[in-house]
Amino acid sequence: MRDPLVELTERGLYCRAGDFYIDPWQPVDRAVVTHAHSDHAIGECAHYLTAAPGRDLLAMRVGDGAAIQPLAYGEAIVHHGVGVSLHPAGHILGSAQVRLEHHGEVWVVSGDYKLSPDPTCAAFEAVRCHCFISESTFGLPIFRWAPPAATMHDVAAWWRANQQSGRTSLLLCYALGKAQRLLAGLDPEIGPIYVHGAVERCNAVYRAGGVRLPAAPPVLEAARSAEFERALILAPPSAQGTPWTRRFKRPVRGFASGWMQIRGTRRRKVVDRGFVLSDHADWPELLAAIAGTGAERVLVTHGYAQALARHLCERGLDAQPLATRFVGEAGGEEVLPAPEPTDASDPPEDEPAEDELSDMSEPPASEETAP
Amino acid sequence: MRSFAALYAALDETTRTSEKVAAMRAYLAAAPPEDAAWAVYFLIGRKPRQAVGARKLRTWVSEAAGVSEWLFEECHEAVGDIAETAALLLPPPSRTTEQPLHRWVHDRLLPLAGKDEAAQRADLRAAWDELDRNERLVFHKLITGAFRVGVSQRLVIAALAELGELAPATVAHRLMGDWQPSAAQFRGLVAAESDQPSASRPYPFLLAHALEGEPAELGPRDAWQAEWKYDGIRAQVVRRGGQLFVWSRGEELIGERFPELAAAAGRLAEGTVLDGELLPWKDGELLPFAELQRRIGRKNLSRTILAEVPVTFLAFDALEAGGRDLRERPLAERRPILEQLLAPLAGEVLRVSPVVTAATWQELAALRQDSRARGVEGLMLKRRAAPYGVGRVRGDWWKWKLDPLVVDAVLVYAQSGSGRRASLFTDYTFAVWQDGALVPFCKAYSGLTDAELTEVDRFVRAHTLERFGPVRSVTPELVFEIGFEGIARSRRHKSGVAVRFPRILRWRRDKQPVDADHIDALEALLGA
Ligand SMILES: [Zn+2]
Numbered sequence: 001m002r003d004p005l006v007e008l009t010e011r012g013l014y015c016r017a018g019d020f021y022i023d024p025w026q027p028v029d030r031a032v033v034t035h036a037h038s039d040h041a042i043g044e045c046a047h048y049l050t051a052a053p054g055r056d057l058l059a060m061r062v063g064d065g066a067a068i069q070p071l072a073y074g075e076a077i078v079h080h081g082v083g084v085s086l087h088p089a090g091h092i093l094g095s096a097q098v099r100l101e102h103h104g105e106v107w108v109v110s111g112d113y114k115l116s117p118d119p120t121c122a123a124f125e126a127v128r129c130h131c132f133i134s135e136s137t138f139g140l141p142i143f144r145w146a147p148p149a150a151t152m153h154d155v156a157a158w159w160r161a162n163q164q165s166g167r168t169s170l171l172l173c174y175a176l177g178k179a180q181r182l183l184a185g186l187d188p189e190i191g192p193i194y195v196h197g198a199v200e201r202c203n204a205v206y207r208a209g210g211v212r213l214p215a216a217p218p219v220l221e222a223a224r225s226a227e228f229e230r231a232l233i234l235a236p237p238s239a240q241g242t243p244w245t246r247r248f249k250r251p252v253r254g255f256a257s258g259w260m261q262i263r264g265t266r267r268r269k270v271v272d273r274g275f276v277l278s279d280h281a282d283w284p285e286l287l288a289a290i291a292g293t294g295a296e297r298v299l300v301t302h303g304y305a306q307a308l309a310r311h312l313c314e315r316g317l318d319a320q321p322l323a324t325r326f327v328g329e330a331g332g333e334e335v336l337p338a339p340e341p342t343d344a345s346d347p348p349e350d351e352p353a354e355d356e357l358s359d360m361s362e363p364p365a366s367e368e369t370a371p
Numbered sequence: 372m373r374s375f376a377a378l379y380a381a382l383d384e385t386t387r388t389s390e391k392v393a394a395m396r397a398y399l400a401a402a403p404p405e406d407a408a409w410a411v412y413f414l415i416g417r418k419p420r421q422a423v424g425a426r427k428l429r430t431w432v433s434e435a436a437g438v439s440e441w442l443f444e445e446c447h448e449a450v451g452d453i454a455e456t457a458a459l460l461l462p463p464p465s466r467t468t469e470q471p472l473h474r475w476v477h478d479r480l481l482p483l484a485g486k487d488e489a490a491q492r493a494d495l496r497a498a499w500d501e502l503d504r505n506e507r508l509v510f511h512k513l514i515t516g517a518f519r520v521g522v523s524q525r526l527v528i529a530a531l532a533e534l535g536e537l538a539p540a541t542v543a544h545r546l547m548g549d550w551q552p553s554a555a556q557f558r559g560l561v562a563a564e565s566d567q568p569s570a571s572r573p574y575p576f577l578l579a580h581a582l583e584g585e586p587a588e589l590g591p592r593d594a595w596q597a598e599w600k601y602d603g604i605r606a607q608v609v610r611r612g613g614q615l616f617v618w619s620r621g622e623e624l625i626g627e628r629f630p631e632l633a634a635a636a637g638r639l640a641e642g643t644v645l646d647g648e649l650l651p652w653k654d655g656e657l658l659p660f661a662e663l664q665r666r667i668g669r670k671n672l673s674r675t676i677l678a679e680v681p682v683t684f685l686a687f688d689a690l691e692a693g694g695r696d697l698r699e700r701p702l703a704e705r706r707p708i709l710e711q712l713l714a715p716l717a718g719e720v721l722r723v724s725p726v727v728t729a730a731t732w733q734e735l736a737a738l739r740q741d742s743r744a745r746g747v748e749g750l751m752l753k754r755r756a757a758p759y760g761v762g763r764v765r766g767d768w769w770k771w772k773l774d775p776l777v778v779d780a781v782l783v784y785a786q787s788g789s790g791r792r793a794s795l796f797t798d799y800t801f802a803v804w805q806d807g808a809l810v811p812f813c814k815a816y817s818g819l820t821d822a823e824l825t826e827v828d829r830f831v832r833a834h835t836l837e838r839f840g841p842v843r844s845v846t847p848e849l850v851f852e853i854g855f856e857g858i859a860r861s862r863r864h865k866s867g868v869a870v871r872f873p874r875i876l877r878w879r880r881d882k883q884p885v886d887a888d889h890i891d892a893l894e895a896l897l898g899a
Contacts, residue, residue, distance in 0.1 A: 142456060
């Protein structure tokens with residue numbers, strides 16, 4: 001029996017034949033990176049290979065000076081005899097599945113992916129393979145997304161209702177990916193949209209990459225007299241409860257995440273409204289994607305890996321969980337219910353100094369993702 | 372059903388009480404009165420009896436959704452609520468329904484309990500095919516007898532009071548007692564003119580608050596009436612229309628379980644309502660509360676148990692006399708009326724709660740120190756000038772309890788909570804040391820902050836030793852200070868003791884499991 005083309009090591013998923021890592025969690029010499037979320041893209045690797053549309057997002061994450069080789073979707077290179085190509089994963093701008101071919105055997109590493117439509121990135125492409133390494137962030141049959149258009153409709157209705165009562169709509173969402181998807185899906189005619197600085201940084205990269213987004217100036221650049229009462233504000237979850245939010249009088253808080261499917265997680269966020277919107281595949285999408293690869297062997301990473309693998313085995317596939325350190329859509333606990341600040345003694349002028357993108361790297365506390 | 376499910380979702384989604392009241396008011400105003408009647412019935416916490424158990428629901432949902440039962444369990448663990456898990460797992464319905472709530476209740480829900488399994492399963496399948504996710508959640512909660520929504524009775528009363536432009540106390544009174552939801556009943560509930568009250572209807576109980584400061588801060592000693600704070604079952608005795616009704620605070624009719632009281636109170640004058648405490652009392656002496664629990668636990672009231680644990684009704688207030696509502700009169704006037712009412716009847720079963728006499732607060736404080744020896748929890752302080760208010764009025768009635776008994780114990784088992792905490796491990800079992808092993812001695816559910824709960828939840832998940840259904844045993848590492856009101860010997864408990872009202876006072880992060888208390892500490896408290 002041949003060695004597996006991809007194996008799990010201390011530093012991450014490793015292709016021994018080609019001597020490179022895929023989304024390593026420790027600095028390595030050569031890293032193929034599926035996308036720029038922090039649980040997949042680590043700094044200080046000597047060399048990066050990533051999909052061309054995601055190049056600048058990766059540079060933002062790991063630093064401008066990093067050696068990043070962009071590769072167009074579908075184009076193949078050969079490294080130490082291993083054919084490598086990248087294929088759209090539909091997760092965020094530039095997200096890719098990694099296809100590896102060696103002596104006629106094909107493996108695909110999915111990274112994070114979704115099948116539902118998203119105007120801000122290329123659509124997921126099914127790639128035939130012998131072995132598929134799939135994520136499983138939402139790998140339970142309770143997760144079934146409504147069509148995104150319906151969710152966007154709900155967000156718009158919520159925003160309008162808040163305008164009626166003269167209150168700011170503060171919508172918490174991931175700064176990279178989710179925020180742009182919301183922006184692209186909402187009607188800017190409803191009212192002004194403002195964003196947190198962390199969202200603005202990602203927006204700039206998306207716009208430079210040719211993704212059309214409506215005007216959404218950063219809150220800090222808004223005039224003092226800005227009409228926040230009618231506005232929709234997009235901010236990362238970590239902004240909740242910080243002095244930054246105090247400039248909005250009695251905001252109505254929403255949260256957009258796949259975890260909002262479960263009432264318990266929504267209530268623990270202490271938000272007024274949850275919107276079920278995820279950049280990860282739901283249960284039917286996971287099963288459809290896996291079937292679409294034609295793979296007879298499936299390795300399941302982060303999420304409900306045990307459950308999904310067991311279910312696939314019952315369906316006659318050779319499936320096993322794989323204990324990676326990816327966290328997917330950090331869910332339940334990444335934002336502890338922060339008490340609403342009651343005193344306004346801190347000046348609300350400054351944003352928190354720490355990197356706002358860090359909200360994407362917090363691990364969920366649920367045991368399902370523990371190795 | 373659709374709009375009631377939407378109301379449930381709206382109440383579930385907001386944490387603001389003003390929005391909850393507004394949502395209920397809007398629903399009740401728009402709904403047909405038959406629907407509104409059932410909505411009120413469910414919202415204030417009355418429920419139909421369980422028609423389908425969780426076990427059956429799990430099996431049938433797994434079947435209908437095409438998932439293995441182990442997968443259902445995985446989902447249940449992620450969601451934390453069986454009704455919600457079932458609602459999420461089922462395939463989308465093929466139809467919708469416009470059937471109003473009351474028709475659902477009459478035609479589908481109430482008959483379900485009396486059917487055999489095959490018919491129940493068929494009914495559920497038919498229901499699932501026409502209910503969406505929100506409706507299914509409500510439906511599942513109702514059929515499993517687990518319907519609960521985050522509104523207090525006070526909020527429901529506020530919504531009804533706004534709707535009918537009535538005083539909340541009026542609505543609260545109309546909601547008491549025995550009633551069946553109907554269009555006429557709902558109209559009566561919000562009608563301006565009071566209808567003829569049913570003979571059985573009790574008054575809303577006035578509840579006391581815990582005294583936090585010093586009693587001297589309450590003002591002059593003689594403005595307050597002091598009584599012992601007994602540990603029994605709060606009850607209202609209603610004598611009207613030639614009948615006798617005994618109501619618990621949970622608004623249950625409990626007269627049948629206390630035949631000796633029915634016999635004695637049957638001699639009360641027509642149009643009398645008394646408030647008081649049911650206590651286990653034998654040969655002129657108070658028995659421990661555990662004895663009363665033992666009696667309540669019995670399905671059949673045998674001659675033996677009646678002889679072993681007789682009860683007394685210790686009356687402390689008169690709410691109605693001669694058919695007249697006395698609640699607006701000050702306590703100073705109600706007290707002599709109470710004494711007059713009971714003077715000819717007082718005996719073993721009916722007594723008047725004695726007034727504790729002490730000239731000064733200091734003298735009273737000294738008497739309070741004897742509470743445990745007397746088998747009471749402390750003192751009640753009641754403002755002599757105050758009327759009998761509705762619900763939790765602050766400032767007129769104070770519980771001045773002894774400080775709780777305290778031990779340090781180790782967390783050994785955890786179980787997920789319910790409602791808002793359904794997906795968190797929040798129900799804990801604590802143990803103390805005995806012969807080098809940890810022996811569980813109580814369960815406690817409350818006392819931690821949300822942040823602490825989240826932290827303990829994370830600990831439980833990371834330190835699970837074994838699973839027993841929903842319960843997990845965990846590595847004994849965390850130490851908590853547990854307070855409780857009383858302690859008694861118990862053969863039903865492994866530790867040999869049963870404690871009353873245990874709660875977590877604080878997390879002792881500074882302590883290791885070895886620092887936790889030994890069973891001796893509990894034994895010592897038995898004599899305290
Ligand atoms: Zn990602």
